[in-house]
Amino acid sequence: MVPDKLIHSLRAARQVTVLTGAGVSAESGIPTFRDALTGLWSQYNPQELATPDAFRRNPRLVWEWYAFRRQMLTEKTPNPGHFALAEIEKHIPEFILVTQNIDGLHQRAGSRNVIELHGNLGRVKCFDENTVISQWAETGEVPPRCPRCGGLLRPDVVWFGEYLPADALEAGQAAARSCNVFFSVGTSGMVQPAASLPFMALEQGAMVVEVNPDETPLSRWATHTLRGPSGVWLPDVVKTAWG
Ligand code: BJW
Numbered sequence: 483m484v485p486d487k488l489i490h491s492l493r494a495a496r497q498v499t500v501l502t503g504a505g506v507s508a509e510s511g512i513p514t515f516r517d518a519l520t521g522l523w524s525q526y527n528p529q530e531l532a533t534p535d536a537f538r539r540n541p542r543l544v545w546e547w548y549a550f551r552r553q554m555l556t557e558k559t560p561n562p563g564h565f566a567l568a569e570i571e572k573h574i575p576e577f578i579l580v581t582q583n584i585d586g587l588h589q590r591a592g593s594r595n596v597i598e599l600h601g602n603l604g605r606v607k608c609f610d611e612n613t614v615i616s617q618w619a620e621t622g623e624v625p626p627r628c629p630r631c632g633g634l635l636r637p638d639v640v641w642f643g644e645y646l647p648a649d650a651l652e653a654g655q656a657a658a659r660s661c662n663v664f665f666s667v668g669t670s671g672m673v674q675p676a677a678s679l680p681f682m683a684l685e686q687g688a689m690v691v692e693v694n695p696d697e698t699p700l701s702r703w704a705t706h707t708l709r710g711p712s713g714v715w716l717p718d719v720v721k722t723a724w725g
Contacts, residue, residue, distance in 0.1 A: 484708070484715075484718055484719050484722045484723075485706050487689075487706075488663075488689070488691060488705075488706050488719070489719075489722050489723050491662065491663050491689050492570075492574075492663055492719070492723050493723055493724075494662075495574055495661075495662040495663045496574075496575050496576060496662055497574070497575070497576040497577070497578070497657075497660055497661040497662055497663075498570065498574045498576070498577050498578075498661055498662065498663045498664075498665070499577075499578045499579075499580065499657040499658055499660075499661035499663075499664050499665075499679075499683065499688075500567060500570075500577075500578070500579045500580065500664070500665040500666075500667060501580045501581075501582070501654075501658075501664070501665070501666050501667065501669060501676065501679050501680060502567070502579065502580070502581045502582065502583060502588070502667045502668055502669065503581075503582045503583065503667070503668045503669025503670065503676075504582070504583060504668060504669070505667065505668020505669060505670075505694060505695075505711075505712060506563050506564065506567075506581075506583065506587075506667050506668035506712050507558075507561070507564075507583055507585055507587055507668070508668065508711070509561040509562070509563060509711055509712070509713035510558045510559060510560060510561045510564070510585075510587060511557075511558055512554070512555070512558055512585055512587075514668075514670075515528075515670075516670050516672060526547070528642060529642075530543070531543070531544055531547050532544075532639075532641045532642055533641050533642045533643055534609075534641055534643060534644060535643075536641075537609065537634075537636055537641075541609075541625050541634050541636070542624050542625065544625075544636070545624055545625035545635075545636070545637075546624065548603065548637040548639075551603060552603050552604070552637075555585055555586075555603060558585070558587070559587075559590070560587045560588075560590050560591035561587075561713045562713040562714075562716070562717045563667070563668075563711070563712035563713040563715075563716045563717070564587050564588055564590075564591035564593070565591045565592070565717075566712075566716035566717045566719065566720045567579060567588065567591070567593055567667075567716060568588070568591045568592035568593045568594075569720045569724075570716075570719070570720060570723075571592075571593055571594060571595065573723070573724055577595055578595050578597065578653075578654075578657040578661070579593050579595060579596045579597065580596075580597045580599060580653075580654040580657060580658075580676075580679065581596060581597070581598055581599065581600075582599050582600050582669060582673070582676050583598075583600070584598070584600055584601055584602050584603040584637075584639050585603060586602055586603070586604055597650050597653050597654050597657070598647075598650060599640070599646050599647075599650050599651065599654055599676050600639055600640040600646070600676075601637070601638045601639035601640050601647070602638060602639070603637060603639060605637070605638035606618075606635050606636065606637060606638060607635070607636060607637075607638040608628035608630065608631060608633045608634075608635060608636075609628075609633050609634045609635065609636045610628070610631055610633030610634070611628065611630065611631055611633060613628070613630065614638055615628055615629065615630070615635060617629065618635060646675065646676075651675060654676075654679060655679065655682060658679040658680070658682040658683045658686075658688075659682050659683070659685075659686050660686070661683055661686075661688050662688055662689065663688060663689045663690075663691065664679075664680055664683035664684075664688045664689070664690045664691070665690075665691045665692075665693060666679075666680045666690065666691070666692045666693070666694075666698075666700055666704070667692075667693040667694070667712050667716070668693065668694060668712050669694075669698070670696075670698055671698040671699045671700050672699075677699070677700075680692075680700050680703075680704070681700075681703070684703060689705045689706070690703070690704045690705050690706075691704060691705060691706045691707075691708065692704040692706070692707045692708065693707075693708045693710075693712045693715050693716065694707070694708075694709070694712075695709060695710050695711055
């Protein structure tokens with residue numbers, strides 16, 4: 483059962499901030515990263531696929547891995563957890579959804595105020611110039627080349643050792659510091675700087691709610707933990723709060 487105190491705070495909240503991670507898309511059939519059996523990192527080595535050095539070493543491998551994941555995404559759709567977050571947004575004066583996910587499923591579910599911390603798989607940028615590129619010549623070369631400078635194209639996502647987009651990070655941190663209720667949904671809390679956001683909210687006195695089937699480093703600090711899948715808990719929160 484959703485705790486009464488959480489429902490009361492949510493109904494009264496002026497600002498709600500939500501941080502999501504791969505777990506919110508798990509029920510759409512998209513693998514997480516660190517789940518022991520099904521997570522991407524149980525099959526693939528992040529050092530060979532999700533770092534600038536990996537791309538320098540083997541750009542074709544990295545490009546093809548992301549192309550495979552982009553293709554997989556075309557068959558996936560938002561799940562009840564995504565839709566519930568879009569519904570919560572309608573009831574809260576200021577609602578900010580900060581996501582680490584690159585799958586665009588929140589926007590497809592109808593969420594409007596979304597901050598993407600780790601980029602988006604649907605975009606491509608130049609490895610050398612960092613410019614987002616929407617069109618390029620299909621010459622058969624893998625990865626394709628930047629039409630402006632001839633550099634290699636790469637997915638517009640944030641790899642280990644790269645800085646997050648400064649405007650997105652600043653907006654996410656400000657949203658964490660100014661909210662009344664903060665939800666941390668489907669993230670292991672292992673990757674910085676995103677993992678610090680719930681702690682910033684706690685420092686400012688916000689109610690922090692974790693939604694996750696498993697324990698994380700946040701669990702013992704969270705005001706409430708909803709232990710289980712977000713596709714079950716989040717619709718329950720909506721139904722209890724607003725019928
Ligand atoms: C469910 C569920 C269901 C399952 N319902 N829940 C400070 C200290 C130590 C290290 C660092 C530090 N600052 C920076 C670093 C280095 C690094 C880092 O954090 N490393 C740690 C691993 C130690 N960070 C960076 O490099 C970042 N850059 C940066 O900080 O720049 C400044 C800097 C540079 C250099 C040095 C120092 C500072 C960039 C991080 C970029 C992360 N990129 C990735 C890949 C994106 C592209 C791609 O998709 O391929 O982003 S890695 C991967 O992890 C992806 C995710 O967004 C991110 C977070 O993972 P997430 O979402 O939490 O997924 P999981 O799988 O970990 O967890 C899923 C959860 O869901 C689990 O808890 C399940 O239980 C749960 N779940 N089913 C709800 N149905």
